[in-house]
Amino acid sequence: MTFWLLLTVNSVTFGGLLFLLSAGFSLIFGLMRIPNLTHGSMFMVGAYLGTTFLSGALPFTLNFWFAAILAALEVAILGALMERLLLRRLAGEQLAQVLVTLGVSFMVADLCLMGWGGDPVSVATPAGLAGFVRFGTAVFPLYRLAVIAIAVVFAIVLWLMLERTRLGAMIRAGVDDPQMARVVGIRVSQLFTIVFGLGAGLAAFAGMIGGPILSVYPGLDQDMLPLALVVVILGGTGSLLGSFIGSIIVGFLYNFGQALLPELAYFILFLPMVLVLALRPQGLFGGQIL
Amino acid sequence: MTGRHVAIAAAVFALIAVPYAITEAYYVNVASQILLYAIFALGLNVLVGYAGLVSLGHAGLFGVASYVVAYLLAADHGHAVAILASLVIGLVATAGFAALSLRATGISFIMITLALGEIIWGLAYRWISLTNGDNGISVTTRPAPFGLSLATASGFYYTTLIIFLFAIAATAIFVGSPLGAALCGTRDQPRRMNALGYHVWMVRFLAFMFSGLLTSLAGILFVYYNQFISPQTLALTASAEVLLMVISGGAGTLLGPVVGAALVVIVKNVVSGVRLTGLSGAVLVVIVRNVVNGLFEHWNFLLGAIFVAIVVLMPEGLVPGAVRLTRSAWRAANRQKTAAPSVAGPKQ
Amino acid sequence: MTALAVSGLNKTFGGLRVTTNVNLKVDPGERRLIIGPNGAGKTTLFNLITGEIAPDSGSVLLFDRDITRMPSRRRTHLGMARTYQIITLFARDTILHNVRLAMLGLSPLRWNPLIALNRQRDLTVQCRDALKRVGLEHIAERPLAQTSYGERRRVEIAMALAQNPKVLLLDEPFAGLSIDERQDVRKLLRAIPRDVTIVMIEHDMDTALELADRITLLHFGEVIVEGTRAEVVADPRTREVYLGE
Numbered sequence: 001m002t003f004w005l006l007l008t009v010n011s012v013t014f015g016g017l018l019f020l021l022s023a024g025f026s027l028i029f030g031l032m033r034i035p036n037l038t039h040g041s042m043f044m045v046g047a048y049l050g051t052t053f054l055s056g057a058l059p060f061t062l063n064f065w066f067a068a069i070l071a072a073l074e075v076a077i078l079g080a081l082m083e084r085l086l087l088r089r090l091a092g093e094q095l096a097q098v099l100v101t102l103g104v105s106f107m108v109a110d111l112c113l114m115g116w117g118g119d120p121v122s123v124a125t126p127a128g129l130a131g132f133v134r135f136g137t138a139v140f141p142l143y144r145l146a147v148i149a150i151a152v153v154f155a156i157v158l159w160l161m162l163e164r165t166r167l168g169a170m171i172r173a174g175v176d177d178p179q180m181a182r183v184v185g186i187r188v189s190q191l192f193t194i195v196f197g198l199g200a201g202l203a204a205f206a207g208m209i210g211g212p213i214l215s216v217y218p219g220l221d222q223d224m225l226p227l228a229l230v231v232v233i234l235g236g237t238g239s240l241l242g243s244f245i246g247s248i249i250v251g252f253l254y255n256f257g258q259a260l261l262p263e264l265a266y267f268i269l270f271l272p273m274v275l276v277l278a279l280r281p282q283g284l285f286g287g288q289i290l
Numbered sequence: 291m292t293g294r295h296v297a298i299a300a301a302v303f304a305l306i307a308v309p310y311a312i313t314e315a316y317y318v319n320v321a322s323q324i325l326l327y328a329i330f331a332l333g334l335n336v337l338v339g340y341a342g343l344v345s346l347g348h349a350g351l352f353g354v355a356s357y358v359v360a361y362l363l364a365a366d367h368g369h370a371v372a373i374l375a376s377l378v379i380g381l382v383a384t385a386g387f388a389a390l391s392l393r394a395t396g397i398s399f400i401m402i403t404l405a406l407g408e409i410i411w412g413l414a415y416r417w418i419s420l421t422n423g424d425n426g427i428s429v430t431t432r433p434a435p436f437g438l439s440l441a442t443a444s445g446f447y448y449t450t451l452i453i454f455l456f457a458i459a460a461t462a463i464f465v466g467s468p469l470g471a472a473l474c475g476t477r478d479q480p481r482r483m484n485a486l487g488y489h490v491w492m493v494r495f496l497a498f499m500f501s502g503l504l505t506s507l508a509g510i511l512f513v514y515y516n517q518f519i520s521p522q523t524l525a526l527t528a529s530a531e532v533l534l535m536v537i538s539g540g541a542g543t544l545l546g547p548v549v550g551a552a553l554v555v556i557v558k559n560v561v562s563g564v565r566l567t568g569l570s571g572a573v574l575v576v577i578v579r580n581v582v583n584g585l586f587e588h589w590n591f592l593l594g595a596i597f598v599a600i601v602v603l604m605p606e607g608l609v610p611g612a613v614r615l616t617r618s619a620w621r622a623a624n625r626q627k628t629a630a631p632s633v634a635g636p637k638q
Numbered sequence: 639m640t641a642l643a644v645s646g647l648n649k650t651f652g653g654l655r656v657t658t659n660v661n662l663k664v665d666p667g668e669r670r671l672i673i674g675p676n677g678a679g680k681t682t683l684f685n686l687i688t689g690e691i692a693p694d695s696g697s698v699l700l701f702d703r704d705i706t707r708m709p710s711r712r713r714t715h716l717g718m719a720r721t722y723q724i725i726t727l728f729a730r731d732t733i734l735h736n737v738r739l740a741m742l743g744l745s746p747l748r749w750n751p752l753i754a755l756n757r758q759r760d761l762t763v764q765c766r767d768a769l770k771r772v773g774l775e776h777i778a779e780r781p782l783a784q785t786s787y788g789e790r791r792r793v794e795i796a797m798a799l800a801q802n803p804k805v806l807l808l809d810e811p812f813a814g815l816s817i818d819e820r821q822d823v824r825k826l827l828r829a830i831p832r833d834v835t836i837v838m839i840e841h842d843m844d845t846a847l848e849l850a851d852r853i854t855l856l857h858f859g860e861v862i863v864e865g866t867r868a869e870v871v872a873d874p875r876t877r878e879v880y881l882g883e
Binding site: 033034035086089090094095096098099100102103104105106107108109110111113114222226229230233262263264265266267269270271273274277278279 | 390400418525533589
């Protein structure tokens with residue numbers, strides 16, 4: 001019984017982590033109409049950078065949360081630069097943009113290999129959250145519950161941003177109808193840069209948050225990217241609610257799949273995605289037809 | 291005999307002469323590698339260049355063919371059985387791929403093929419009882435059809451060459467055929483083609499099957515070449531590599547994928563053995579040397595960088611780019627001639 | 639037997655009713671003109687007739703055969719051809735190849751992956767004939783990208799005629815043409831024999847009216863007036879539609 005309960009909690013935790021990863025991916029996809037194939041790389045770089053900030057290799061050490069935020073900021077800036085310098089040159093050519101993100105993801109993966117080596121780096125659970133929580137006979141790692149809480153907080157913050165701020169309104173307009181948004185005076189290309197940077201930063205933050213659970217290793221990007229893809233296909237591009245629900249679904253599929261049918265784990269994970277793409281291309285929630 | 295026929299004959303002759311001209315087995319093997327990847331790239335190009343459908347999952351189909359051969363050989367079946375089964379299963383897998391991914395076009399198509407490629411990779415990686423997972427399967431023998439051993443570098447090369455010539459001839463015939471023209475039509479104006487009476491889905495499906503055939507052939511050659519298959523061969527990086535071959539050489543051309551395959555294989559194999567030495571002194575020079583050496587050690591970085599460079603700077607690829615440059619050079623040269631001072635007045 | 643019979647055709651996009659209870663009966667050999675202000679739903683009606691969009695309700699009959707559920711490509715094989723308002727031709731190819739694709743679409747040859755298309759002499763000759771009919775044979779080998787707008791309109795018509803249609807749907811064939819070019823196209827259309835039924839959407843009244851036997855006036859997706867030229871011109875509702883409510 002506790003096995004299932006633990007598996008469920010882990011699924012929700014993983015779902016929360018995936019939400020942090022996919023929310024940005026979904027916004028980028030909804031707004032710019034491209035699957036950002038560097039998203040997994042941003043996740044990984046965020047985690048790597050975070051570990052460097054934590055390790056004292058720099059003249060200053062930071063606490064876990066500051067390291068995460070700093071890493072996120074750095075990656076956000078790099079993301080925005082990439083959009084500005086490479087993607088904007090190919091404005092309107094979605095296929096070319098996707099290929100560029102693919103190429104950059106390979107470059108980033110190798111740079112990480114050069115910078116941090118081939119061995120996995122473990123990330124210590126932040127102080128104060130290293131303990132356990134007891135519910136009757138069940139014991140849950142406190143950090144995993146914290147991740148769920150963080151995901152929920154971010155979901156609310158992002159929702160507020162999208163629904164209540166001017167930036168959010170512009171993003172929603174751009175997702176709905178980019179031509180119309182331009183006509184109305186929204187600087188769509190600037191919006192692209194901002195959203196791309198935001199998405200990258202969010203992914204990096206997620207990477208660091210996921211560090212204590214997943215650790216960081218070469219290939220983490222290739223592990224996470226397909227998951228973000230599945231979430232967004234199931235949940236719909238440009239839909240925050242969709243990302244949230246999609247993340248939970250994938251969290252469950254992934255964990256339960258691994259536990260029950262490890263040999264078919266990937267199959268279980270990707271089959272719903274393929275089916276949705278084949279039968280209902282706009283996802284379960286998004287109105288955005290790819 | 292037109293000039294074209296002479297050029298083709300000369301090229302074929304040159305290809306046949308390779309193992310005689312280059313005696314070192316290492317380089318003959320590289321040539322074999324170029325040819326087998328060229329077959330793979332030609333297969334992908336049917337979709338990318340002629341159908342206008344970019345697949346990021348083709349390494350999955352490539353790998354299926356390889357795995358079937360390896361698995362059957364490890365289970366003590368003969369080469370003929372292994373190869374035949376591989377072709378059949380490869381085509382079945384292709385049909386499945388096609389049926390699912392042809393529901394979409396454009397970016398959706400890329401994503402479905404990416405997902406399908408990942409599924410196959412995931413199966414190879416996780417279904418350990420079938421595929422031995424990350425440890426892969428070794429292939430210890432090579433076939434010896436009609437007594438000719440493929441165990442030698444040149445033996446293997448000639449077999450690969452024959453299949454390559456078949457592949458390129460088949461592609462040329464296909465592209466020049468009514469079905470090929472229909473396929474290109476669906477790439478350029480799918481809605482119009484539909485209105486003109488063509489069955490757009492079926493045309494694409496048939497093209498996909500042809501692509502799958504070439505891809506399976508390449509996969510079979512690969513596993514015999516490499517004597518080993520592991521999930522790495524099916525990864526997204528592998529799909530990206532073959533796509534790079536197609537777009538760097540020039541999608542939608544016959545020679546583009548071949549040139550692209552040569553480029554990628556050579557950079558990956560030969561150049562990575564290169565080391566800049568003897569440069570010392572100024573810090574800048576040392577940095578450059580280290581960076582360049584470092585780059586060549588890190589194939590993924592180079593792959594990504596070339597990808598980005600090609601897409602941003604020369605999206606049509608090397609072959610059309612070269613053709614374009616040659617034509618403008620030719621035109622410029624002709625203009626020079628007619629621009630000479632003449633009493634006859636300006637010519638058009 | 640009517641060549642084309644449309645009954646009770648309805649279509650709604652999102653919340654917008656684009657086609658409302660349209661009935662149309664075109665006799666074999668007739669020249670029918672469909673007119674109406676912008677946004678009247680004329681091209682949508684064509685799309686419904688050719689099968690590029692599916693109606694919500696109603697039926698389309700081609701020579702008394704129900705084609706309502708048939709995919710576009712099959713309707714083409716039954717003798718329906720159309721041209722488009724916005725030119726969507728194969729820009730990378732020559733004029734000849736464009737017409738060749740149109741002709742090939744109806745031939746079982748289109749499935750053949752083995753023969754060389756360029757060497758199909760009969761096909762090429764037929765294509766050249768089709769181009770001759772529209773006066774473009776002399777530039778058959780020219781890439782489409784290097785042709786003028788007027789020439790492209792004629793290529794469209796050549797492609798449609800190359801399909802040997804029984805019912806020809808022309809969507810604004812005169813759009814964007816100069817006075818001389820209109821003359822050429824008018825002559826072309828008048829030369830089409832009466833075994834081809836023509837339904838034409840057009841804005842240019844002067845050119846179109848003289849070609850038409852009967853006229854249907856559409857407004858907001860509904861048929862407002864239908865009749866001979868004289869009848870439609872005299873009808874007060876026509877004036878209402880064009881000069882404002």
